[in-house]
Amino acid sequence: MLGTGENNCNLHGIFSGREGPAPTNTPSLRGAKRGRNPAEAVQLQQSWIASSLPLLAMTVALLMFLFSATACGNAEGIDWLEGDIFVEIPSPTPFDESLPHSFTPPIVESPVEFLPFLIPAGPISRLTGLPIEDEYVNRRPFAAVINNSSRALPQSGVGAADIIYEVLAEGDVTRLVGIFQSYIPEMIGPMRSARDYFIDFAFNHGAVFVHHGASTSGYARINSLSATNLDGMALEGTVFWRDRSFPEWTGNTGRRAIEHSSFTGNERLLNHVANRGIRDYWPEDAAGYGFNFTFAPQAEQVGGQAYMVHVPFSALYWRRFEFDPETGLYMAENRQGPHMDANTGEPVGTSTILIQFTSMRVIDGVGRRAVDTIGSGSGYMISGGRYQPILWAKDSHTAPTRWYFADGTPLQLAPGRVWICVFQSNGNVVFE
Numbered sequence: 082m083l084g085t086g087e088n089n090c091n092l093h094g095i096f097s098g099r100e101g102p103a104p105t106n107t108p109s110l111r112g113a114k115r116g117r118n119p120a121e122a123v124q125l126q127q128s129w130i131a132s133s134l135p136l137l138a139m140t141v142a143l144l145m146f147l148f149s150a151t152a153c154g155n156a157e158g159i160d161w162l163e164g165d166i167f168v169e170i171p172s173p174t175p176f177d178e179s180l181p182h183s184f185t186p187p188i189v190e191s192p193v194e195f196l197p198f199l200i201p202a203g204p205i206s207r208l209t210g211l212p213i214e215d216e217y218v219n220r221r222p223f224a225a226v227i228n229n230s231s232r233a234l235p236q237s238g239v240g241a242a243d244i245i246y247e248v249l250a251e252g253d254v255t256r257l258v259g260i261f262q263s264y265i266p267e268m269i270g271p272m273r274s275a276r277d278y279f280i281d282f283a284f285n286h287g288a289v290f291v292h293h294g295a296s297t298s299g300y301a302r303i304n305s306l307s308a309t310n311l312d313g314m315a316l317e318g319t320v321f322w323r324d325r326s327f328p329e330w331t332g333n334t335g336r337r338a339i340e341h342s343s344f345t346g347n348e349r350l351l352n353h354v355a356n357r358g359i360r361d362y363w364p365e366d367a368a369g370y371g372f373n374f375t376f377a378p379q380a381e382q383v384g385g386q387a388y389m390v391h392v393p394f395s396a397l398y399w400r401r402f403e404f405d406p407e408t409g410l411y412m413a414e415n416r417q418g419p420h421m422d423a424n425t426g427e428p429v430g431t432s433t434i435l436i437q438f439t440s441m442r443v444i445d446g447v448g449r450r451a452v453d454t455i456g457s458g459s460g461y462m463i464s465g466g467r468y469q470p471i472l473w474a475k476d477s478h479t480a481p482t483r484w485y486f487a488d489g490t491p492l493q494l495a496p497g498r499v500w501i502c503v504f505q506s507n508g509n510v511v512f513e
Contacts, residue, residue: 206263207371208243208286210496213263219363222262223350224283226292228273229255231417233341235328238269240422240429246282248503249441251448253395258282265351266424270344271337272313272321275299278452278503280308284479286370287363289354293321293343296449306478309359311350313343320349330426369481375493384469389513390434392502400502402434404466411463413500432497434463435484437473438506452503454478461510464495468512 206213208222222243227236229247231254239245242259250256258279259269274294280302283290293313295303303310313321325342327333354361363370390402390411402411410430413420419428437460441452457474462484471492472485484492504510 205374205496206243207367208260208262209498210372210374210376210494211263217263219367220262221361221363222260222286222288223265224279224286224288224290225259225261225269225345226273226275226279227257227259227269228271228341229257230341231415232338233271233273234415234417235331235421235423236271237344237423238266238346239420240425240427241266243498244286245431245498245500246279246503247394247400247500248278248452249394249450249505250276251450253397253448255394255398255400260286260288262286265347267346267348268324268344268424269346271341272343272345275303276449276452277302278454280306280310281454281475281478283308285475285481287367287481289350289359291345291350293317298449302478311345311353313345316353317343320353321345322349328423328426331423369483372484372499373491373493374496376496384467385512386466387463387468387512388466389511390463390468391511391513392436392504393508393511394502394504402431402463402500405430406466409465409495410497411500430498431500432464433494433499434461435471435499435501436461436463436510437482437501437503438508439503441505454482454503458506462492462494463512 203212204215204218205211206218225238227239229236236257238261239257239259241264242261243263244260246258246260247255248258256273256276256279260282261269269291272291272293274296275290275292276296277298279292280290280299284306290303290308290310292299292310295312302308311320317323321343322345323339323342324344325336325339327335327337351361353359388404390404392400392402394400398416401414403414404411408430410432411434412428412430421427422429438458439453439456441450443449444451455475455477457472460471460473461468462471470487472487472489473482474485475482486492
């Protein structure tokens with residue numbers, strides 16, 4: 082039995098999801114309005130509920146059938162009509178029961194991997210093997226002497242150099258000579274003074290030699306070879322300027338020492354060359370100024386493992402390169418950590434490292450050195466996580482250095498930046 086009218090209201094709340102008195106269209110209240118007594122109203126309500134139960138059961142059964150039909154993929158013949166909107170449920174894609182539940186669709190490999198090699202469609206740089214703007218293919222590079230003292234770091238522009246030479250100067254610390262052709266940054270430096278063997282690096286690539294001062298032997302070689310050069314001692318205020326601040330990203334609010342504050346850059350270099358009528362292009366026989374590059378993937382691993390390369394230039398200074406398999410680059414490091422470019426705030430990496438063994442000796446009390454760049458010798462090429470022995474030869478101060486595999490065939494490099502460590506022949510490079 083349903084009991085009193087209060088209980089009827091509670092029963093309505095359970096079915097409808099609402100609480101409180103039953104709405105005025107319930108059978109009990111409608112019967113009361115028509116003058117029926119409460120017992121008659123209750124009897125009518127019981128009759129209404131009893132007659133509704135079969136309809137409710139049929140509705141639930143129909144919904145369960147439709148749900149099971151859809152879940153089993155048999156709903157494609159069911160038409161849904163709701164008002165004036167017709168909805169057709171598409172049948173799901175049949176599952177192949179013959180496949181294991183852990184089945185993974187095969188990966189279709191790119192057809193690029195089946196090509197024997199890929200060559201860039203446009204012009205490529207002789208210095209890097211990378212695409213280059215057509216107007217810069219034969220642009221005469223600049224060879225800039227860059228200070229590598231710890232107090233001069235971080236340097237500007239090293240991350241934009243096509244080639245970097247690193248070699249001991251004096252004080253058991255190296256200097257860099259960056260070769261810039263593909264891109265000449267707005268700021269390069271700090272600039273530093275030249276040594277005679279630095280000039281040979283510029284002649285390797287037919288470059289304009291850029292420096293701030295020079296040793297006595299450095300000036301002697303510039304003059305004897307008529308080397309095209311831009312000297313900060315004569316051009317400060319025009320081609321060169323001073324900046325004693327550190328990049329904001331370093332957090333260093335101090336000031337650079339004056340000897341570490343000379344800079345040059347794109348606009349001033351190019352304007353000076355144009356205004357003075359200095360040749361700004363390579364001659365037709367410029368092929369020897371670059372490297373030979375291969376665009377074919379290596380079929381097999383050649384040489385020994387070289388994921389870490391240690392180059393101990395002196396007891397006080399070493400260079401380390403760590404290979405990054407994801408980028409294929411060797412990231413340069415020094416005692417301060419990653420070698421950073423002040424212009425970008427990014428670490429500097431290289432695709433290929435060349436170790437050039439040669440004789441060098443201290444020639445004065447300051448620690449200046451004589452470095453043999455003419456003749457021939459041995460070395461290593463390090464690329465792609467591997468190293469292998471190589472050979473080099475240079476006929477004169479003005480002739481380009483030639484590079485060979487150990488069997489005497491011309492060396493072929495992977496495209497990208499080249500970092501050349503000119504290293505003492507009795508030194509020991511460590512590979513890990």
